[in-house]
Amino acid sequence: MTQLRMGMVGGGPGAFIGDVHRRAACLDGDVELVAGVFSTSAATSRRMGRELGLSRARTYGSYLDMVERERALPADQRIDFVSVVTPNHLHFPVAKAFLEAGFHVVCDKPMTLTVTEARRLKQIVRRSRRVFALTHNYTGYPMVKLARDLVRAGDLGALRKVVVQYPQGWLSTRLERTGHKQAMWRTDPARGGAAGCIGDIGSHAENLAEYITGLRMLELCADLTTFARGRRVADDGSVLVRFQQGVRGVLLASQISVGEENGLAIWVYGDRKGLEWHQEAPNVLRVTSQDGPFEVWSRGNRYVAARSPAAARASRLPAGHPEAFLEAFANVYRNVTDVIRARHTRTRPDPLAADFPDVDDGLRGMLFIDAVVKSAASRQKWIKVPAR
Numbered sequence: 001m002t003q004l005r006m007g008m009v010g011g012g013p014g015a016f017i018g019d020v021h022r023r024a025a026c027l028d029g030d031v032e033l034v035a036g037v038f039s040t041s042a043a044t045s046r047r048m049g050r051e052l053g054l055s056r057a058r059t060y061g062s063y064l065d066m067v068e069r070e071r072a073l074p075a076d077q078r079i080d081f082v083s084v085v086t087p088n089h090l091h092f093p094v095a096k097a098f099l100e101a102g103f104h105v106v107c108d109k110p111m112t113l114t115v116t117e118a119r120r121l122k123q124i125v126r127r128s129r130r131v132f133a134l135t136h137n138y139t140g141y142p143m144v145k146l147a148r149d150l151v152r153a154g155d156l157g158a159l160r161k162v163v164v165q166y167p168q169g170w171l172s173t174r175l176e177r178t179g180h181k182q183a184m185w186r187t188d189p190a191r192g193g194a195a196g197c198i199g200d201i202g203s204h205a206e207n208l209a210e211y212i213t214g215l216r217m218l219e220l221c222a223d224l225t226t227f228a229r230g231r232r233v234a235d236d237g238s239v240l241v242r243f244q245q246g247v248r249g250v251l252l253a254s255q256i257s258v259g260e261e262n263g264l265a266i267w268v269y270g271d272r273k274g275l276e277w278h279q280e281a282p283n284v285l286r287v288t289s290q291d292g293p294f295e296v297w298s299r300g301n302r303y304v305a306a307r308s309p310a311a312a313r314a315s316r317l318p319a320g321h322p323e324a325f326l327e328a329f330a331n332v333y334r335n336v337t338d339v340i341r342a343r344h345t346r347t348r349p350d351p352l353a354a355d356f357p358d359v360d361d362g363l364r365g366m367l368f369i370d371a372v373v374k375s376a377a378s379r380q381k382w383i384k385v386p387a388r
Contacts, residue, residue: 009038106135156271
């Protein structure tokens with residue numbers, strides 16, 4: 001397969017997610033990082049470029065410089081797509097610049113800082129006719145895809161209830177005061193957004209619930225709290241949700257749950273069966289029923305592939321060999337890059353390759369975040385989540 005050339009904006013020294021993106025994008029050997037701007041400091045960007053083995057000529061001092069100089073290169077040398085892994089406040093301007101210059105874009109979540117930016121970016125993506133993907137990486141797990149396909153097939157019956165939680169404990173103290181880079185920008189409303197933990201990890205919970213159920217959130221009632229005294233954003237959130245088709249839900253997101261690591265989990269209940277998935281034990285899906293035994297579906301087995309071709313496509317190893325966070329990220333990148341290759345060759349991609357979060361999912365996430373903030377600040381019990 002043709003190797004695609006990748007650029008990156010962000011992900012410099014001290015960044016967590018940039019290294020994850022680099023490893024995941026290149027996991028299957030069909031993507032190569034060839035260019036980037038890794039810091040707002042040109043000197044730091046150049047140092048990072050050297051560490052990554054990039055040429056000085058392809059390590060830039062600003063994203064606008066990168067756009068212009070990459071666009072000026074011959075088509076067989078310039079980047080095919082860019083990965084945007086900056087703090088949230090830069091997602092919109094960076095994605096906009098590359099899309100309008102004709103480049104495909106992969107962007108970390110949440111898509112933008114505001115709903116207004118999200119709506120504008122959706123228009124820009126449509127006009128550009130370029131591939132845009134959002135890395136809600138948890139949709140890349142094979143057993144999440146199996147869960148979605150079991151729901152689609154009607155195995156659970158008519159859906160009734162969704163419970164999704166995302167507890168972390170790393171911000172249980174004022175870590176941002178110690179100079180911790182990730183804590184500093186994530187708790188800064190100007191860079192991370194006004195919603196705090198809901199924007200950072202609650203958006204993953206929202207996306208996971210809508211991905212598995214196929215249902216949109218219609219209304220919500222939210223409570224946001226800041227437990228770490230002096231912190232400028234909420235570090236804990238509880239949300240009641242009304243989905244389409246009368247389905248009810250609860251969404252919990254917290255970064256002050258002492259001792260918790262990365263406890264994303266979801267339960268979906270229908271009138272016949274229920275299912276349960278935990279990100280910290282991602283290779284199994286538990287299915288329950290009222291009168292039958294518990295079922296434990298294990299990734300990589302033929303019975304999983306028989307029910308979910310998407311889960312089979314997302315598996316690289318035989319059963320019993322755990323696959324997890326990096327592989328899920330890599331599954332998003334593999335689907336995105338397969339679609340980009342199809343664009344280059346003017347062929348139809350495998351329909352399963354279109355299974356990645358896009359600009360519509362990004363807008364849905366921002367509409368959810370905005371509704372949560374409004375609900376928490378309002379005396380009104382229920383706030384509508386706009387459809388678009």
